[in-house]
Amino acid sequence: MDQSKTPLFDAMVSLAESRKVSFHTPGHKSGKGISTRFRKFVGPRVFSIDLTCLDEVDSLQKPRGVIKESQELAAAIYGADQSYFLVNGTSGGNQAMIVATLAPGEPVLVTRNVHKSVISGMIMTGCRPIFIPFRASHNASFPLNYGTADILASLEAHPDIRTLYLTSPNYYGVTVDLVRVAEAAHQRGVRVLVDEAHGPHLHFHPELPHSAMAAGIDLAVQSTHKIIGGMTQASMLHARSERIDIPRLSSVLRYLQTTSPSYILMASLDLARMQMATEGVKLLGRALELARWARIRIREIPGLKCANRTEIQALSSGENDLDETKLTIDVRGWGVTGYQVSQRLNLEFGIQVEMADIDHVLVIVSIGDHRGDLERLVFALRALSTENRPVSHRPPVPSMVFFDNLLRMTPRDAFFSPHETLPLEISSGRIAADIVTVYPPGVPLLLPGEEITDTVIETLSRFRESGATMDGLDMTNRLIAVVRE
Numbered sequence: 001m002d003q004s005k006t007p008l009f010d011a012m013v014s015l016a017e018s019r020k021v022s023f024h025t026p027g028h029k030s031g032k033g034i035s036t037r038f039r040k041f042v043g044p045r046v047f048s049i050d051l052t053c054l055d056e057v058d059s060l061q062k063p064r065g066v067i068k069e070s071q072e073l074a075a076a077i078y079g080a081d082q083s084y085f086l087v088n089g090t091s092g093g094n095q096a097m098i099v100a101t102l103a104p105g106e107p108v109l110v111t112r113n114v115h116k117s118v119i120s121g122m123i124m125t126g127c128r129p130i131f132i133p134f135r136a137s138h139n140a141s142f143p144l145n146y147g148t149a150d151i152l153a154s155l156e157a158h159p160d161i162r163t164l165y166l167t168s169p170n171y172y173g174v175t176v177d178l179v180r181v182a183e184a185a186h187q188r189g190v191r192v193l194v195d196e197a198h199g200p201h202l203h204f205h206p207e208l209p210h211s212a213m214a215a216g217i218d219l220a221v222q223s224t225h226k227i228i229g230g231m232t233q234a235s236m237l238h239a240r241s242e243r244i245d246i247p248r249l250s251s252v253l254r255y256l257q258t259t260s261p262s263y264i265l266m267a268s269l270d271l272a273r274m275q276m277a278t279e280g281v282k283l284l285g286r287a288l289e290l291a292r293w294a295r296i297r298i299r300e301i302p303g304l305k306c307a308n309r310t311e312i313q314a315l316s317s318g319e320n321d322l323d324e325t326k327l328t329i330d331v332r333g334w335g336v337t338g339y340q341v342s343q344r345l346n347l348e349f350g351i352q353v354e355m356a357d358i359d360h361v362l363v364i365v366s367i368g369d370h371r372g373d374l375e376r377l378v379f380a381l382r383a384l385s386t387e388n389r390p391v392s393h394r395p396p397v398p399s400m401v402f403f404d405n406l407l408r409m410t411p412r413d414a415f416f417s418p419h420e421t422l423p424l425e426i427s428s429g430r431i432a433a434d435i436v437t438v439y440p441p442g443v444p445l446l447l448p449g450e451e452i453t454d455t456v457i458e459t460l461s462r463f464r465e466s467g468a469t470m471d472g473l474d475m476t477n478r479l480i481a482v483v484r485e
């Protein structure tokens with residue numbers, strides 16, 4: 001297929017240029033009714049392609065024309081039997097993957113480092129998660145991903161399982177060995193679903209870890225908007241038909257997605273795919289080069305750590321790999337928190353990072369960065385290092401904490417049970433009724449259905465006191481929803 005084609009975008013442009021009179025939504029009518037301030041800032045043209053389902057530009061709910069063609073081009077390049085454009089991010093994709101594949105009460109083997117949208121999908125469907133035990137590497141300066149041996153041991157221990165759900169890469173760019181996992185799972189008749197929110201680019205450069213689709217995964221969702229050229233909210237879902245019921249998945253997406261999808265978001269997916277297919281190697285090669293340049297310099301700054309690919313491979317005994325475009329900078333050696341460094345980078349140097357947690361700041365280097373941006377980051381960190389004299393490393397505070405074996409009810413049963421709220425400090429022994437996360441990374445510390453233990457209370461309190469943004473407690477961060485006894 002000719003990957004330089006952009007059928008949806010072309011049809012949108014030609015419809016906009018035809019200047020037809022519109023008696024349909026959106027009500028701003030090609031921008032004529034939009035607020036003047038908005039139009040002055042962004043210019044008039046963007047409104048002319050803010051379209052709705054019309055014959056010329058097809059319908060996402062039932063694609064037969066240019067959206068179908070654009071999705072087919074995406075499927076061809078990613079090696080899928082069917083690809084879908086998503087307008088509610090990977091959050092919507094995770095929910096659709098679960099609702100389309102798992103029945104109420106059905107067990108699913110899943111890693112505990114999932115995004116909260118996976119848990120909300122479980123609440124929708126009522127499936128029963130079985131979490132794979134996680135063995136944290138104590139020598140790693142940030143959370144690695146699950147090891148192959150642990151995933152395979154869990155598959156062995158649960159021969160009744162038909163679905164395995166993984167997150168790869170994790171927020172820090174650490175991937176699972178999907179090739180080995182897919183092979184082993186498929187031999188047992190298990191299908192593998194992957195949240196690849198942070199990996200839409202992996203498919204397009206040989207020096208990046210394997211992408212989910214290249215590894216033979218059955219269903220993978222990616223946030224095109226996070227790393228490559230999609231606009232915010234624009235994601236893609238890729239499916240292989242051997243173990244996935246494609247008509248059912250299409251129905252579920254029709255149920256869960258809006259009937260008024262943004263054409264601007266969908267066009268950005270069409271163009272992002274074209275850009276990666278035609279120039280991906282060059283653009284990602286430059287991003288990798290910039291990230292490598294910066295990593296070397298950051299590692300030279302006294303007190304900072306920034307693990308490289310070889311170190312991650314060694315720490316995980318070759319079971320994990322690293323996407324080098326993610327720079328996770330460990331600031332413990334400065335005796336400060338990642339939140340403090342992130343704030344100073346922002347206020348004093350005009351640098352905004354992707355995420356901070358207690359021990360780290362996380363920097364995403366992408367196809368949009370230039371050498372000057374990375375030079376500015378290195379300059380700022382060097383400047384901060386002169387006042388933060390290296391101190392001996394304090395013990396790490398993991399930003400993804402997984403409590404094993406605390407699930408007492410399915411997330412759905414807990415969510416739909418009568419609730420009450422209690423001060424966190426006196427909730428020990430009760431069952432959580434809501435998802436509690438630190439955002440980002442948005443990985444739940446506590447799920448509906450899990451028991452709140454003293455360790456959970458202590459951990460949540462520690463995050464709260466460190467200034468983390470908590471999601472799932474009340475506005476004061478003091479009260480927690482529990483299942484009424």
Ligand SMILES: Cc1ncc(COP(=O)(O)O)c(C=O)c1O
Nearest residue numbers: 088089090091092115195197223
């Ligand atoms: C691993 C993971 N999955 C899913 C999501 C949600 O993606 P989106 O923001 O595209 O809905 C995120 C967001 O941070 C994430 O980190």
